[in-house]
Amino acid sequence: MDGLLDFVGEVYEASYNPGHWNRVMTLLCEKIMNARSGAIFIEDHQGGTRSMIGYHGLPKAVVASYRFGMGKYDYTFQAQRDEPVGQARQIIDSREVKDAHPYYFRLILKPNDIGFISGMNIYHDKEWHVGIGLHRSFNADPFSDEDIAKLRLLYPHFKRAIRIHREFHRLRTRQQTLHSAMSRFMLGLIILEPDGTVAYRNPVADALLTHHNALALAGTGIKAYYADENTRLACLIQKQAKADPREINTRNTAIGLHHPDRDNALTVMLATLNEGSTPDGGEPTNGSVALYISDSDSPLNIPAETLRALYEMTQAESNVAIALTNGLSPGQIAENNGTSVDTVRSQLKAIYSKMGVSKQQDVIRTLLSGAMQVL
Template structure:
């Protein structure tokens, strides 16, 4: 029982450390159930993909081939589909498989010396199928009922840990997608943690600070070029770090910062970010949105096509607007009539959910918080 309790801790550690699943399967095989090899098998029924998220005693080629297609020949995993969730039993005897499924026997069992397989389903629904398979060699004894019962006792812990594992995976995937979207975002974005240090900056922010030295980063903290503007910036950041993001009256404040080499100021909007907001990693985070009216961002039109389902021409018009051009200037620059530009603007407003040109940048700013 002490060994089981210790092992349960390993299961929950793997919930948030995916690389630890290999160690969990190793301990399950070696310390608890005396198996020569084993695997934690995962089938995502929404993407129709299969993988081993944890394995022990299997050649790397087997693990890789499982992910790249051999899984569809896994007779054992197919048998597991028919098993009740949470009930462990021995489901494979190699001698029986050799008669009924010779291909699987020749491809998997015989070359890997797998004579007996004990298994349990952790999940088996429309979302996913997750199961554990443990293997013994041809020369070893079959799995006993008591050994299957031991595996069954661990079921609720595997169930909870794998659900946590799944949610962490989704969060990591969303975070990766968010960073990819923000990398294409046409407004500079800097996120500060509760200590006022930079935790994220997108490429546009880096580009703007390179072009306009009114704002720089010093020891991972934003710093304005002129002392009086920097004092005001630091006061705003400190205020927003301690403000309530849910209070719309305290939602945003703005200032302009200058540099002797640039005629126009850089505009900075300072806003608190809620801890539950996917932009912020923790409560007390602050976002700085940067724009420079004198700098053309020259972002690819494909960014807006992806974010707002615009046509290539509409995306070019939106980018021109963001760079301060008027409809007549856009008409001249693109070689089209003003009526064509106005028609494109109507479509842009509809797709962005706005009614006028001034709202385009506002929506682009706020859209970063709902990606």
């Protein structure tokens, strides 16, 4: 029992540390179930994907073939699909399968020395099918009732841990997607928590703060250069943090911030990110605030990766397109890049082809038209 309790701790560690599932399966096979190999498989019906989140003792080819959908042709997979959730048992005894399914025996079980297979479904519904499969060799004893009882005891812990694993995966995927999208945003973007703490800055915002000192980072927050503008900015941030999302007219506003070294103001538009209300239908809670920043004097801030992703440009081609849009001639671009004018002209031809245009003015017009403001 002490061994099982220690193992349960390993299961819950894997719930938030996906790389730990292989260790869980190794411990389950070697320390708990005396199995030569095994895996946790997930068939996501909504996403249309299959995977093994943890496995032990399986050839990489077997793992890869399952991910490509070959598992559905496996008799074991079909047999386990019909098992009740949480009811572990020995599913395959090769001595019984040999005559009933000779091809399966000859092509799968015998070459891989699989004499016995036990399994347990953890989830099986419209959302997904999650199960555990464990294997013993021909020379080993069948799984005993005591072995099966151990696996059943572990069912509620695997159920909770895998659900937590799935939710963490969804959060990670959502954050990665959001970060990628905001990194390509053509305006500077700063997101503030309700208490004024900076929660996020995209690369364009960092560039603008470097070149225009009307706004700067101060501790965990932000600060305008002039005291009176800083006071106004702080009031606007507080107003937006407390804005009622149902009153559309209060949800965004703007301010110009100045610095003695710059002729034009840094334009900052503020908007509340609180778009919903409390779950019980009461008053909306305070929300985070987004600051959208632009500087009319700054060069066009197009991340090179945006052009590469949108038009399949090379790094050099995207740099030439950005330099061209910022007013440099082919000669100046060649000098800055340490290349010949002929090289730049060759790169321009490739840019024209990939953007579907025929001259430099079309490149500039396309990139300045606003079509790339949000990607």
